[in-house]
Amino acid sequence: MPVATYCLVAVDCPDPAALAGFYAALLGGDLKQDSDDWYDLYAPGGHRIAFQRAEDQQPPQWPRGDNSQQLHLDFEVTDMSAAESLALSLGAVPLDLDDQDGQRGFRVYADPAGHPFCLCRA
Structure with missing residues (x-):
């Protein structure tokens, strides 16, 4: 029996708003801003991708x-x-x-x- 339920994939990036906008334009869906450091994309089909600020992401x-x-x-x-x-x-x-x-x-x-x-x- 599973003990967890899939929630999202979180992507580190230096500019969450810009990267979330890129994927929203590519995939469609609804974009929601939680803070300047976190955006969620609710893509068609029920999938969720989050974008979180990571200044040093390489x-x-x-x-x-x-x-x-x-x-x-x-x-x-x-x-x-x-x-x-x-x-x-x-x-x-x-x-x-x-x-x-x-x-x-x-x-x-x-x-x-x-x-x-x-x-x-x-």
Whole structure:
């Protein structure tokens, strides 16, 4: 029997408002400010991502293993080109776009704070 219930993923970043805005524009949903140091995104489907201030947060160096990425977020998309265009226009940075002629099924980006995330073919 489980003893815990999933609540959220918290993402450290130097500017919670800006990073929460990036993900709200990418995913949709409702953005709520708890304080200047904490924002919650209630994304469609009932998922919650929180963004908390961490002034000294250092982004990982993709794909190096000596500077651990800790975690990354995956997002399913039905139109990779449209999703990529939107992500890039919002400030995402391409890290690994080689999807092996569509065989791999995902592409890797960094959000504006440097956290890796993937757009994955649905």
